[in-house]
Amino acid sequence: MTTRTKIKEVLKGAFINQTINVKGWVRTFRNNSFIAINDGSCINNIQAVVNFETTNPETLKRITPGACVGVTGTLVPSQGKGQTVEIIVSEIEIYGDAESDVTKPNSYPLQPKAHSLEFLREIAHLRFRTNTFGAVFRVRHTLAYAIHKFFNDKGFVYLHTPIITSSDAEGAGEMFRVSTLDLKNPPLNEQGDIDYKQDFFGKATNLTVSGQLEGELGAMAFSDVYTFGPTFRAENSNTTRHLAEFWMIEPEMAFFDLNDNMALAEEMLKYVINYALEKNKEDIEFLSQRLIDEEKQKPQTERSELSLLEKLNFCLSNEFAKITYTEAIEILKESNHNKKKKFQYLIEGWGADLQSEHERYLVEKHFKKPVILTDYPKDIKAFYMRQNDDGKTVRAMDILFPGIGEIIGGSQREERLEKLETRMAEMHIPAEDLNWYLDTRRFGACPHSGFGLGFERLVLFVTGMTNIRDVIAFPRTPNNCEF
Ligand code: 4AD
Ligand code: MG
Numbered sequence: 495m496t497t498r499t500k501i502k503e504v505l506k507g508a509f510i511n512q513t514i515n516v517k518g519w520v521r522t523f524r525n526n527s528f529i530a531i532n533d534g535s536c537i538n539n540i541q542a543v544v545n546f547e548t549t550n551p552e553t554l555k556r557i558t559p560g561a562c563v564g565v566t567g568t569l570v571p572s573q574g575k576g577q578t579v580e581i582i583v584s585e586i587e588i589y590g591d592a593e594s595d596v597t598k599p600n601s602y603p604l605q606p607k608a609h610s611l612e613f614l615r616e617i618a619h620l621r622f623r624t625n626t627f628g629a630v631f632r633v634r635h636t637l638a639y640a641i642h643k644f645f646n647d648k649g650f651v652y653l654h655t656p657i658i659t660s661s662d663a664e665g666a667g668e669m670f671r672v673s674t675l676d677l678k679n680p681p682l683n684e685q686g687d688i689d690y691k692q693d694f695f696g697k698a699t700n701l702t703v704s705g706q707l708e709g710e711l712g713a714m715a716f717s718d719v720y721t722f723g724p725t726f727r728a729e730n731s732n733t734t735r736h737l738a739e740f741w742m743i744e745p746e747m748a749f750f751d752l753n754d755n756m757a758l759a760e761e762m763l764k765y766v767i768n769y770a771l772e773k774n775k776e777d778i779e780f781l782s783q784r785l786i787d788e789e790k791q792k793p794q795t796e797r798s799e800l801s802l803l804e805k806l807n808f809c810l811s812n813e814f815a816k817i818t819y820t821e822a823i824e825i826l827k828e829s830n831h832n833k834k835k836k837f838q839y840l841i842e843g844w845g846a847d848l849q850s851e852h853e854r855y856l857v858e859k860h861f862k863k864p865v866i867l868t869d870y871p872k873d874i875k876a877f878y879m880r881q882n883d884d885g886k887t888v889r890a891m892d893i894l895f896p897g898i899g900e901i902i903g904g905s906q907r908e909e910r911l912e913k914l915e916t917r918m919a920e921m922h923i924p925a926e927d928l929n930w931y932l933d934t935r936r937f938g939a940c941p942h943s944g945f946g947l948g949f950e951r952l953v954l955f956v957t958g959m960t961n962i963r964d965v966i967a968f969p970r971t972p973n974n975c976e977f
Contacts, residue, residue, distance in 0.1 A: 496566050502535035507579055509569045514581065516540055517564040517589070519623060522606045523557045528574075529583075531563065534622070537629055537776050541572065541580040553586060560592030560602035560623070615963055619977050622967075626784060629777035630965055633770050634953045640769035641722060641743055641949075644762055650745060651716040655705030657724060660697050661931075663707045664876050665923060668729040669700035670738075701726035706944060707878070707931050709746040710907065713942055714934045720745035722949075732972050734961045735850065735899065737950060739970040746944035752880075752889045752906040755943035756866050759893055759902055760814050763864075763952070767806055770956050778803065778956070785958045802958035805896065814864040819887065820844065822867050825860055826852055847874045850899040857894045865894045877921050879905040881913055891945065898955050904945020911935040 496515040503509075504516060518533030518540075526546040530539035542565045546554060557563065567583040574580075592602040603617050604624065614621040621627040642652065658672050674694040675681065683689040690698040705721035712719035725742040747758070771778060782802035789797045800808060817825075826832055826841040826848075839849045848867075857865050869882060870890040879888035893902035908914045914935055918925055925932065953965040963969040968977040 500535040501533045501540045504540055505538055514569050515566045520559055520561045537780050541577050542583050543580055544583045556588045556591050558592055558594035559606055562589040629780050630957045632777050633774045633957050636770045636773045637766050640766040644765050645720045650718040650720050653712040653719040653721055655708040655721045657702055658699055659702045660699050663704040668727045670726050670728050672699045703727055706744050709744050710934055713746040713748045717748045730972055737962055741949035743947040748940050748942045750943040756891055759945050764810050768810055781957050812863045814866050815861040816866045818869040819867055845871050853894045853899040857896050867892045877917050877923055878907050880908045895955050898951050901951045902945050902947045906943040909939045909941055
């Protein structure tokens with residue numbers, strides 16, 4: 495028996511005139527002769543040519559889109575256009591059929607034609623078998639690998655922070671409760687509130703919104719750590735940028751100030767984007783072409799100036815702009831966009847939280863490149879950020895990307911115990927719950943910084959997809975938890 499070769503290897507051409515075996519799923523079957531097989535190892539299919547005169551007609555009938563087949567035969571240079579090599583099949587095995595008669599129940603929904611992304615989202619369990627999603631999820635894999643490689647090569651320790659926690663790191667209260675209490679009949683305490691002392695962990699717990707606080711503990715021992723795990727937010731934002739379950743990368747570095755933090759974030763983003771461009775060239779070229787075709791449907795004025803490939807390269811070759819929040823507010827306030835009331839939320843003055851429309855204006859219209867905004871008002875940021883001497887702002891940084899808005903949020907941390915305690919009291923964060931966290935400030939505290947990269951937002955940027963539901967395998971959003 496010939497051992498199986500993955501199609502990616504076959505297409506490199508080294509096996510010419512040899513007998514090989516490939517296995518995969520049928521994309522199309524033309525003229526009772528030409529099977530396009532894809533095994534997910536790359537965007538391209540291999541063409542396998544069967545002889546319909548010598549092949550069992552019953553077998554031929556079973557070669558339908560979606561069916562799983564294995565073919566053995568000789569690899570030869572291809573006569574036809576569209577491929578350089580093809581397999582002249584001597585033996586075919588059908589592993590699994592797929593009903594292609596759409597009038598029958600349970601027929602294979604991915605017949606060879608263009609499907610809308612919305613339709614494919616409804617059949618997310620099958621969409622990996624399309625060119626677009628094959629490319630997206632291979633790129634996603636590469637980006638995840640590149641992130642681990644980047645930090646590993648720099649000597650960071652990968653810390654697995656907990657998924658179940660009792661803290662609300664971001665203080666936004668957007669948490670999914672974790673409980674084994676009887677919802678219909680929960681135990682109550684003397685005040686008439688739910689008595690979480692009787693719950694599984696003996697206290698109220700939730701799914702984590704961030705691994706940062708635990709990450710900081712790691713940084714106070716290993717110097718440099720990062721987390722890369724699932725993160726949960728029960729925010730009811732039904733947007734193309736928010737998920738209820740997403741993946742976040744959170745590095746935390748001892749002895750880093752905000753400038754070091756910004757430099758590391760920029761270096762990391764450029765490193766992983768470049769890595770994907772190198773390793774997934776064909777996938778990204780495919781995605782870039784897909785967008786060019788899509789753009790052609792739009793009126794000239796709405797088309798984007800840069801293709802996906804140009805956008806990625808542009809991001810690699812330009813230094814990110816760095817401005818303070820205060821400077822950003824000035825730019826936004828004075829912008830024609832604001833004056834002509836084109837923003838949904840008009841910028842009246844200092845202190846306003848920036849909406850995604852403002853972030854995108856700065857990046858796409860004003861600077862035309864990624865922007866790092868620093869030193870936000872303390873009242874719109876989390877308790878742990880280092881307070882500036884002005885008493886008004888904190889050492890925060892948000893990195894804003896074209897088409898995305900905020901891709902990274904981070905800060906230098908408040909390492910001074912007293913200042914941190916005062917801020918927590920002001921924000922009504924009970925110190926007794928975070929005693930363990932405050933220990934980092936009691937025992938050998940040092941200046942340190944970190945940030946959180948939303949992994950799906952990075953994948954959105956690199957693949958050029960526009961809806962975050964299309965870059966995570968099985969999206970969780972309000973009213974949607976299929977598969
Ligand atoms: O800005 P955020 O809330 O920052 C933190 O959680 C910090 N603890 C990070 C740190 O300093 N260690 O979230 C970080 C990033 C955002 O910039 C965004 O890219 C992503 O996480 N993000 C989401 N991505 C998808 N869906 C959501 N609901 C997201 N919320 C945040
Ligand atoms: Mg943020």
